[in-house]
Amino acid sequence: MTNKSTRRNFLLTGAVVAGGIVGCRVLGQSDSPDLQTTQSQPLPETEPIPTRPLGNSSATLPIFGLGGAGRTPLSQMGKETEARALIEGALQLGIRYFDTAASYGPSEENLGQVLPPFRDQLFIASKTAARDRDGAWRELERSLTRLNTDYLDLWQLHHVSFTEEIAEIFSDQGAIQAIEEAKAQGVIRLAGITGHHDAAVIVEGLQRYPFDTTLIPVNAAEVHHPDSFIATVLPVTQAQNVGTIAMKVPAYGRLLQPGLLDSFEQALGYSLSVPGVHACTVAAENVEQLEQNVRAARQFQPLDENTMAAIAQRTASQWPDLTFYHAWT
Numbered sequence: 001m002t003n004k005s006t007r008r009n010f011l012l013t014g015a016v017v018a019g020g021i022v023g024c025r026v027l028g029q030s031d032s033p034d035l036q037t038t039q040s041q042p043l044p045e046t047e048p049i050p051t052r053p054l055g056n057s058s059a060t061l062p063i064f065g066l067g068g069a070g071r072t073p074l075s076q077m078g079k080e081t082e083a084r085a086l087i088e089g090a091l092q093l094g095i096r097y098f099d100t101a102a103s104y105g106p107s108e109e110n111l112g113q114v115l116p117p118f119r120d121q122l123f124i125a126s127k128t129a130a131r132d133r134d135g136a137w138r139e140l141e142r143s144l145t146r147l148n149t150d151y152l153d154l155w156q157l158h159h160v161s162f163t164e165e166i167a168e169i170f171s172d173q174g175a176i177q178a179i180e181e182a183k184a185q186g187v188i189r190l191a192g193i194t195g196h197h198d199a200a201v202i203v204e205g206l207q208r209y210p211f212d213t214t215l216i217p218v219n220a221a222e223v224h225h226p227d228s229f230i231a232t233v234l235p236v237t238q239a240q241n242v243g244t245i246a247m248k249v250p251a252y253g254r255l256l257q258p259g260l261l262d263s264f265e266q267a268l269g270y271s272l273s274v275p276g277v278h279a280c281t282v283a284a285e286n287v288e289q290l291e292q293n294v295r296a297a298r299q300f301q302p303l304d305e306n307t308m309a310a311i312a313q314r315t316a317s318q319w320p321d322l323t324f325y326h327a328w329t
Contacts, residue, residue, distance in 0.1 A: 041117040046094040049297050052278045055243030057190050057212040059153065061123060063272055064297035065097030065245075066090050066290070067283035068107035070252060074283070075105040082286070083110040089287035091118065093294045099215075099245075099281040100147075101127035101158050102139040108146035116148045124149065127158035127194060128175065131168040136178035140187065154213060155182065156192035157205070161329040166204050176209060196248060196325045199232035206236050218246035218277055219255060220270045220308075221315040221322035230274060238276040246271040246280035251322050260314055260322075265296040270311050273303040 049062040066087075073079035073086060087110065090098075098115065100107045108126060115122060124147060128139040140155065157175060160166065169175045182188045192213035193205045202214060214237060216229040223230050237244045250256055250267045261267050271280050284290035303311070315322055 040120050043096075043118050043121055044092045044094075046092065047298060049094050049096070049294065050300065054190075054213065054278050055237070056241040057243050059123065059190060059212075059243070061243070061245075061279045062095075062097045062297075063279045063300065064095075064268075064294065065099050065123070065125075065279060065281040066095050067247070067281040068098065068100030068111065069104040070283035071285045072283040073285075074100070074110050075107040077106060080106070080110065080113075084114060086284060086287055086290065087111060087114040090284075090290060093287075093291060094298075095290075095294065096121065097123045097125070097279070097281070099125045101129075101156075102143050103127075103129050103158065108143055112146050112148035119149055123153045125154035125156060125192075126152055127156040128178075129158040130178075131157075131165050131175050133173045133175060133177040133181075136175040137182075140178065140182060144187070151186060152188045154190045154192055155179065155188040156194050156213070156215060158194055159197065159329070160193055160195045160201055160205055161197035163201060163204065166201060166208065169205070170208055190243075192243075192245075194247075196229070197327075197329050199227050199229045202229070202233050203236050206233070206240065206242060210240075211242060213243035213245060215245045215247055215281070217248035217323070217325060218244075218271045218274050218280070219249055219251055219267060219322075220261060220312045221251060221255060221319045222248070223312050224316055224319035225323045225326065227326065234274065234276040243279075244277050246274070246277050247282075248325055249280050249282050251325070254322050254324075255315065260318065261311065263296075264293060265299070266311055268293070268296045269300060269303050270308055272300055273308055 049064050051060045051062050054061045069075040073082035098111055100111055126143045128136045130136040130139050179191045183191060190212035193211050194215035195202045196217045216233050218230055222228055249271045250264055255261045255267050282293055284293060
């Protein structure tokens with residue numbers, strides 16, 4: 001049985017998305033008149049955001065991408081107008097990397113209303129919280145439908161937090177089977193694993209499977225945590241040359257409180273200067289804030305060790321409050 005047959009049979013035997021059975025989608029074709037499958041529209045001309053090779057994958061990724069959850073209208077119900085303005089503003093500002101997830105409220109749908117005409121010029125990443133094959137396929141199909149696309153540049157296992165989840169993911173009917181099938185069919189280009197709860201769990205996942213990427217917290221307070229993702233995960237990703245993307249860069253703005261870091265530029269500079277980090281994704285509340293963030297990304301220059309140590313020292317006394325996301329599962 002071919003991979004496409006596997007997917008087709010799965011869909012026909014119960015992949016229910018948004019109350020209906022999703023038919024088999026052929027790459028490059030669509031039954032939706034809104035889905036961009038022909039020549040793309042030109043993107044706005046603007047100063048590009050610097051790029052880096054994404055580990056040992058074939059991708060080159062901008063060092064800064066727009067996050068689809070957190071303090072942003074993208075993931076908030078009833079904020080469609082603000083979300084559209086933010087996404088359109090992002091394209092005008094040169095954002096070409098967008099990160100979202102199946103569980104981020106209307107985030108995927110909001111992106112799917114704006115991005116399709118430029119699809120082949122963008123890097124779109126989403127995530128699934130399902131740990132079983134069938135559940136992961138259902139979420140992938142729903143993500144594709146919401147994003148109005150036939151493929152994802154990166155599909156990630158979302159917030160993997162416990163060793164029990166690793167066992168389920170890698171079981172005979174685990175989510176890793178959906179990743180293998182979707183990748184073989186070209187429905188996804190790259191596969192990743194994400195987490196911000198237990199660094200050792202992410203390491204176990206990376207040792208079990210050759211993921212193309214990992215998305216983990218990397219910031220100036222994380223370095224002080226006894227279960228630091230910087231100290232625990234990055235040596236593994238560097239040894240394997242896994243594409244590593246930083247999240248929680250300003251820690252929901254907490255790193256920018258008085259007496260801590262001076263600016264978003266400092267927070268971004270620290271995260272992108274940590275050895276082994278290739279890119280980061282950060283949410284924005286509005287276009288004005290995004291404009292400031294993009295300016296910082298364009299002006300980024302790697303920091304030396306002394307500067308990074310001085311920045312990290314500013315968070316040394318408050319790191320327990322600043323790494324609050326370790327408690328999230």
